[in-house]
Amino acid sequence: MGELPQQALDQLFFSARSYNGYLDKPVPQATLERIWELMKMGPTSANILPARIIWCTSDAAKQKLAACASAQNQPKILSAPVTVIIGMDLDFPETVPELFPHNPGAKDWFADPVARETAAFRNSSLQGGYFILAARAVGLDTGPMSGFDNQAVDAAFFAGTAIRSNFISTLGHGDPASIFPRLPRPGFDRFNTIV
Structure with missing residues (x-):
């Protein structure tokens, strides 16, 4: 396999942005399922796949989520066609025999609670990154955020389970008027070391 064409690289990285607002265009369930089919293919430690997604x-769901978010993030959550909660399942070892x-x-390997939580957080974060790239690959935009309790x-979405929230992201067709100018990105020599 060779490098992707520039158009694909632009869609995934160079032209892609984090959006604060969205156009009034729905996102069908089939597209959400397509995003999952792509993101689940990204690697995780021992194929543990600890992310659990609430779409x-x-x-009603967006209002419940917005009530848990900062004042700055509430309108973003309420106005997006979809807002996604990327959770991490601390009971993921139960599926390891099937997935590995x-x-x-x-x-x-995950009997120790600290090791299990570390693996769940690290790998659900990876899966959250795959979610962003999968959404971009199918022509949608995201607005990943912290800024919530x-x-x-x-308590609102995972009560009675071993699932804990990692981060949230809006999803839809981004409104170009809602983005800031591109912020700086350092060159290779600044943050990288080859040894």
């Missing part, structure tokens, strides 16, 4: 598409079957002892989100 907030109804006004060639090593029967792999579930035991994790405990409130967990």
Whole structure:
């Protein structure tokens, strides 16, 4: 495989932006399912796939989520066609025998609660990155954010489970009027070391 054409690189990276507002265009469920089909293919440690996704598409769900967010983020959540909660399942080891079957002892790698939480956070964050790229690949835009009360989100959406929220992101067809000018990105020599 060779490098992707520039148009694809632009769509995924160079021209892609984080949006604060969206056009009034719906996002069908089939597109949400397509995003999942793409993002699930990204690598995670031992294929653990700890991310659990809540796709907030109804006004009621978005209002419930907005109530857990900062004042600055509430209008973004309410106006987006979809807002996504990327969660991490601390019970992910239960699916390891199915998802990593060639090593029967792999579930035991995550017996320690600290190691399990570290793996869940790291790998659900990776999957969140794959979500952003998958959304861009299917022609949509995102607005990933912190600025919310994790405990409130967990109580509102994950009560009674071992799932904890990682971050949230809006999703839809971005409104070009809602983005800021492109911010600086340092060159290779500034933040990288080859040894």
